[in-house]
Amino acid sequence: MTSMEAFIRGLPKAELHLHLEGTLEPELAFELAQKNGIVLPYDSVEQLRQAYQFTNLQSFLDLYYAATEVLRATEDFELLTSAYLKRVHEQGVVHVELFFDPQAHTARGVSLETVLAGITAALDAAAQAYGITHRLIACFIRNLGPAAAMDTLDALLAHRTAIAGVGLDSTEYGYPPSLFAAVFARARAAGLHVVAHAGEEGPAAYINEALDLLQVQRIDHGVHCEDDPALVERLARERMPLTVCPLSNIRLKVFDRIESHNLKRLLDAGVCVTVNSDDPAYFGGYVLENYLAVQQGLDLSAEQVRQLARNSFEASFMPAQQRGGWMAAVDRYHPAVA
Numbered sequence: 001m002t003s004m005e006a007f008i009r010g011l012p013k014a015e016l017h018l019h020l021e022g023t024l025e026p027e028l029a030f031e032l033a034q035k036n037g038i039v040l041p042y043d044s045v046e047q048l049r050q051a052y053q054f055t056n057l058q059s060f061l062d063l064y065y066a067a068t069e070v071l072r073a074t075e076d077f078e079l080l081t082s083a084y085l086k087r088v089h090e091q092g093v094v095h096v097e098l099f100f101d102p103q104a105h106t107a108r109g110v111s112l113e114t115v116l117a118g119i120t121a122a123l124d125a126a127a128q129a130y131g132i133t134h135r136l137i138a139c140f141i142r143n144l145g146p147a148a149a150m151d152t153l154d155a156l157l158a159h160r161t162a163i164a165g166v167g168l169d170s171t172e173y174g175y176p177p178s179l180f181a182a183v184f185a186r187a188r189a190a191g192l193h194v195v196a197h198a199g200e201e202g203p204a205a206y207i208n209e210a211l212d213l214l215q216v217q218r219i220d221h222g223v224h225c226e227d228d229p230a231l232v233e234r235l236a237r238e239r240m241p242l243t244v245c246p247l248s249n250i251r252l253k254v255f256d257r258i259e260s261h262n263l264k265r266l267l268d269a270g271v272c273v274t275v276n277s278d279d280p281a282y283f284g285g286y287v288l289e290n291y292l293a294v295q296q297g298l299d300l301s302a303e304q305v306r307q308l309a310r311n312s313f314e315a316s317f318m319p320a321q322q323r324g325g326w327m328a329a330v331d332r333y334h335p336a337v338a
Contacts, residue, residue: 007302008291012329014095014312015088015276015287017220017243019139019169020077020119021068021101022279023084032070032079040070052282057201057252060282061170068104077118085126091288094326095316097135098123099167102152103144112155116162135164135317137195140183142168142175149183157190164317165193167220168210172202177209184214193317195243197221200254204228211240218243218315223254225271226262236270241315245278246294247285258297267304274312306330 026048033040042048054060071077081098088096098119105115119136126132138156140149149168156163166187168180177196184194198210200221207225210216211234222242225231235242244263248254255261267273275294280286285293295305313326 004295004302004305005288005292007335008295008305009090009092009288010335011092011306011309011333012094012313012326013092013287013291013309014097014274014316014318014326015093016097016218016241016274016312016315017099017245017276017278018084018096018287019099019101019279020081020084021071021104022064022283023281024067024070024080025083025281028080028083029067029070032072032076036070036072036076038070054251054282055253058171060252060279064279064282065104068101069108071105072110074114074118074121077115078122079118081119081122082125085122085130085132087286089126089130089132091286093132093287095133095313095318097137097164097317099137099139099169101141101169102138102156103141103148106152106155112159116159120162133318133322135193136162137165137167137193138163139167139169140180141170142180142197143171145175146179146183149180150186153183153187160190163192165195167194168196168198168214169220170197172197172200172206176202176206177214181213184216188215193217195220199224200249201252204231207231217241217317221245221249223249223262223266226265232266232269232271235266235272239272239314241272241274241311242266243274243276243315245276245283246290246297247280248278248283250293251283258293261294261298263294264298264300264304267307272311272315273308274315275308306333 026045123134194216195218196210196216197220198206204224204227218241220243275290277287277290310330313323
């Protein structure tokens, strides 16, 4: 292990952009398929892993949603969540704000109660075992439209104590944030935190819509903000967080290589950039691997890496005192290997 890898691994971090369904490793997919009597259209774990080659966001989503078929029972969601939490605990993550897609499961006849029971059991166990704190964020699948999102919000509000916020994910093109203004207004009125994917494959205008019409507290991805210099200035001025997912951006061809990524430019511009893994089973790395990729590819200093970790807590939905405590812990972190 290099000294920089040891530094990053030990650095306290929050992960704010992680889709639970995107942590489904091929080995677990086959295990659950066998348990639930599902025949996957792949002969082996390796053949499924080889299918994780994507040309764009939609090519990924097609496989992503097909793979969720293996998740059927409460224990399936608990096992999936537990595997993710164990892995990131070993990578220095102390707080997670976890996305999940209710519609991807209820559309298959899996109840919201089943999904939530499994996820929350694993989150509670990780809090006891590792001290990891959490917030759970339910995302609306934007290409299913605003009416379906509103129906999903109705169902989620019956489980208000389990849900900290709502988000908006999946295909951007043709589904601007403006379509979901009424849904987000209702979520805000119910006291939920609100975030939205914008500016990953969609234009900078979608980021402005998410800010102005949805009144989001964070932008997920947001890397196309650079197409609008005034927007970058606004993001920096307002300390509006971007939950950036570098390896995802490379795998989905948002950038051709890590050296071309704009994370460092945005950080230098004063934007509250954070590093996250998005769908790590599909994109080649969890949060540690994402930090290492940008550190090496963009030649980030230890202090710039520290700033990214600090930003992850600043951008979180933790209570202010807890958030400040972790930011101070990041500032105090000076291991010998650094």
